[in-house]
Amino acid sequence: MSRRAQKLLKALALFVASFAVTVSIAACSAPESSSVKTLAVTSAVAPAISLPGVPNPGTTLKQIMSEGKVKIAVPDDFPPFGSVGTNMQLHGYDIDVAGEIAKGLGVKLELVPVVGNYRIPFLQTNRVEMVISSLGKNKERAKIIDFSAPYAPFFSGVYGGPGIKVSSLADLKGHTVGVAQGSLEDLELSKIPAGTFPVKRFASNSLTASALVSGQVQLIATGNVVAAKLMRDNPEKQIDNKFVMKNSPCHIGVRRGDDDLLQRVNAIVADLRESGKLNQLSQKWFGETITDLPIS
Numbered sequence: 001m002s003r004r005a006q007k008l009l010k011a012l013a014l015f016v017a018s019f020a021v022t023v024s025i026a027a028c029s030a031p032e033s034s035s036v037k038t039l040a041v042t043s044a045v046a047p048a049i050s051l052p053g054v055p056n057p058g059t060t061l062k063q064i065m066s067e068g069k070v071k072i073a074v075p076d077d078f079p080p081f082g083s084v085g086t087n088m089q090l091h092g093y094d095i096d097v098a099g100e101i102a103k104g105l106g107v108k109l110e111l112v113p114v115v116g117n118y119r120i121p122f123l124q125t126n127r128v129e130m131v132i133s134s135l136g137k138n139k140e141r142a143k144i145i146d147f148s149a150p151y152a153p154f155f156s157g158v159y160g161g162p163g164i165k166v167s168s169l170a171d172l173k174g175h176t177v178g179v180a181q182g183s184l185e186d187l188e189l190s191k192i193p194a195g196t197f198p199v200k201r202f203a204s205n206s207l208t209a210s211a212l213v214s215g216q217v218q219l220i221a222t223g224n225v226v227a228a229k230l231m232r233d234n235p236e237k238q239i240d241n242k243f244v245m246k247n248s249p250c251h252i253g254v255r256r257g258d259d260d261l262l263q264r265v266n267a268i269v270a271d272l273r274e275s276g277k278l279n280q281l282s283q284k285w286f287g288e289t290i291t292d293l294p295i296s
Contacts, residue, residue: 057257060129061264069108072098073128076113080228080285081134081152081250093285094250097151098132100277101252104268120145123253130265131253146256148265150249151272153282153290156185158242159227160212160219166242172197178217180205185221188245213237221245228286241288249293 064070074094075082082092090111102109112128119131123145134154137147158166158177166172169192179186181201189199200217202208209230212220219242222230231239252269254262272278273293282290 057255058259060255060258061261064105064107064129064261067107069110070102070105070130071110071112071128072101073112073114073119073122073131073133074098075116075133077115078134078225080225082113093152093281094132094134096281096285097272097278100272101130101132101265101268104271105264120253123255129254129261134250135253136248137251141253144256145253146258146262148252148254148262149269149296150251150293151269151278152250153224153286153293154248154250155224155244156188156221156246156248157224157227157244158219158221159230159239160242162238162240164218164242166219168243169245172219175219176200176217178202178208178211178220180208180222183222185223185245189221212239224286224288228288231287247294 074090075092076084076090078092080092081094082090085091090113095111098111099109112122114122114128114131114133116133119133119135120141122128123131131145132151134152135141135147136154141147158172160166164175166175173196176198177189178200179189179202181203183205186201200211202211205222205226208220208222209226211217212230213234224241227239227241231237252265254265269278273290279289282288
């Protein structure tokens with residue numbers, strides 16, 4: 001092959017690698033309808049060219065065991081899943097789960113802090129071997145990575161004090177419900193016919209939480225992460241989850257084709273679930289036991 005041809009092939013490989021990373025960033029942040037076509041182009045091109053430094057599909061587990069170390073992407077700005085503590089060390093639910101995964105694999109753990117939009121690009125470019133960072137599963141992401149069984153609850157629910165007994169949206173009649181304007185929970189409540197029950201909308205999650213504590217509203221619709229902090233900060237209010245509005249659990253992400261690694265991770269997650277360890281971690285970081293967590 002001539003030098004000119006070699007240069008052309010090298011340039012093409014670099015272009016495709018850069019393009020694939022750009023698309024994956026868009027897939028984390030763009031609406032599903034805007035990125036499906038782009039992802040289809042990537043999946044048609046990417047298998048033909050291996051990115052430099054990225055193991056071939058199916059060899060990541062072998063690499064981890066050979067090196068005796070696993071690199072896992074975790075959040076550092078999203079408590080209680082992951083944040084930097086006063087001792088400048090990472091801590092949180094995802095950090096603890098990452099430790100359990102490494103222990104189950106029998107290797108050392110290297111934590112790699114990552115912000116939301118870079119979780120999948122870090123995985124695709126071999127900066128990490130897996131992602132444990134409050135990662136939700138959707139159709140777009142499933143085109144480019146594989147997901148483990150759920151390991152963490154992530155849901156929208158209705159919360160309130162012990163004196164109110166409600167177990168469904170139908171039970172909310174006669175109760176005032178607070179919600180952060182424009183939130184996922186607000187969208188869910190907006191599906192209910194207007195006037196079914198009073199809804200007070202606030203500018204932020206923190207103002208919504210304060211409204212419940214101060215008695216401005218009887219119940220709030222919010223995410224379990226917001227509720228966990230609310231319950232930790234106000235134990236005397238005995239706030240608890242009344243029911244789940246929308247369930248969107250977290251999964252561990254691995255590269256497409258790493259079936260051996262995925263099987264091992266799923267086995268470890270199953271053991272953590274059956275042993276009660278996930279429940280212990282959920283009580284520690286979310287203030288409640290795991291409920292309604294699907295198996296797959």
